[in-house]
Amino acid sequence: MSLNVEAARAAIGRANRIAVLTGAGVSAESGIPTFRTNGGFWQTHRFEDLATPEGFARNPARVWEWYEERRRGIAAAEPNPGHFALAQLEAQLETTKSEFTLITQNVDNLHQRAGSKNILRLHGDIFITRCMCCSHERLETSPLKELPPKCHCGGTMRPGVVWFGEMLPEGTIERAGAAVCQSDVFLVAGTSAQVYPAAGLIPLALQNGATVIEVNPEATDFSDAVTIALRGTSADLLPQLL
Ligand code: BV8
Ligand code: ZN
Numbered sequence: 001m002s003l004n005v006e007a008a009r010a011a012i013g014r015a016n017r018i019a020v021l022t023g024a025g026v027s028a029e030s031g032i033p034t035f036r037t038n039g040g041f042w043q044t045h046r047f048e049d050l051a052t053p054e055g056f057a058r059n060p061a062r063v064w065e066w067y068e069e070r071r072r073g074i075a076a077a078e079p080n081p082g083h084f085a086l087a088q089l090e091a092q093l094e095t096t097k098s099e100f101t102l103i104t105q106n107v108d109n110l111h112q113r114a115g116s117k118n119i120l121r122l123h124g125d126i127f128i129t130r131c132m133c134c135s136h137e138r139l140e141t142s143p144l145k146e147l148p149p150k151c152h153c154g155g156t157m158r159p160g161v162v163w164f165g166e167m168l169p170e171g172t173i174e175r176a177g178a179a180v181c182q183s184d185v186f187l188v189a190g191t192s193a194q195v196y197p198a199a200g201l202i203p204l205a206l207q208n209g210a211t212v213i214e215v216n217p218e219a220t221d222f223s224d225a226v227t228i229a230l231r232g233t234s235a236d237l238l239p240q241l242l
Helices: 003-014 053-058 060-076 081-095 172-182 198-207 234-241
Strands: 017-022 099-104 119-121 124-131 137-139 157-161 185-189 211-216 228-231
Touching: 003 185, 003 211, 003 228, 003 234, 017 081, 017 172, 017 198, 053 060, 060 124, 060 157, 081 099, 081 234, 099 172, 119 172, 172 198, 185 198, 185 234, 198 211, 211 234
Parallel strands: 017 099, 017 185, 099 119, 185 211, 211 228
Antiparallel strands: 124 137, 124 157
8 A cells, every 4th residue: 555545544544524525537437427538528528518508508408318318327327436435434434423524526326326425416416307497306317208308387497417607506615615624634536626616625625724635547736736646546545545
């Protein structure tokens, strides 16, 4: 085990309050494509067409085809050892009355299916369908019959996720910021740290004296600033750390 992994394990072992931020990379080993790394969605699709309100207004059926394809992929996928390690850490900390907050940018349900409980979803939930007119929401994990789906009020329905240029769900980034500011250790796994306000949690943690540990096979803009940068995959490293 590398010195760095040892140091990270020790920091986590000593911590009373842990916050975690995850991105698409923690679902990569479950077979879910990421966005910005090789084979990622934004290599073959334009986010302007698929992950913005304007793109949806231009062509709701095309956006729904992409989200429906992603939903099918997620429903067929399984959580990986990285997801399970985070769920076990949360369970362990519960017994010692320590604090644990899992903040995720991911819209898949793999953290929840691995057993994580206290999850702050910054970018929504791909299995929530919301009406553009009356905001009625429904959880739908089975395949949709019509695209775009219609609400009982007659309105067009959209995926319950946060698109570029949209506000995050009320209070989520504030609660995430509070958890990060109080944390002894902030573990950042599987994110390219390019999307804000989520990525802003990393400098916030550093300014508030947390030990920031990054788990990523590639370097990010924050790799030089974090306390410990671990080069590797989440399914491999998280079980070692936790
Ligand atoms: C907001 C939808 C403000 C859900 C997503 C210019 C124009 C428009 C907007 C902006 C702009 N400049 C800045 C902005 C703000 C914008 C932004 O930050 N843009 C960036 C790209 C420049 N942010 C927003 O618009 C946010 N809203 O700011 O509102 C506002 C203010 C007032 C009033 C109104 C509004 C909204 C952001 C949310 C956007 N929604 N997706 C969905 O369909 O998923 S973002 C999308 O990127 C996903 O949600 C994803 O979660 C997120 C972050 O990506 P990552 O998770 O990091 O994934 P990525 O592929 O990038 O990286 C994967 C990483 O994993 C890599 O580092 C890789 O090395 C690593 N990895 C790979 N394999 C593994 C691994 N790690 C571990 N193990 C492995 N095996
Ligand atoms: Zn409606």
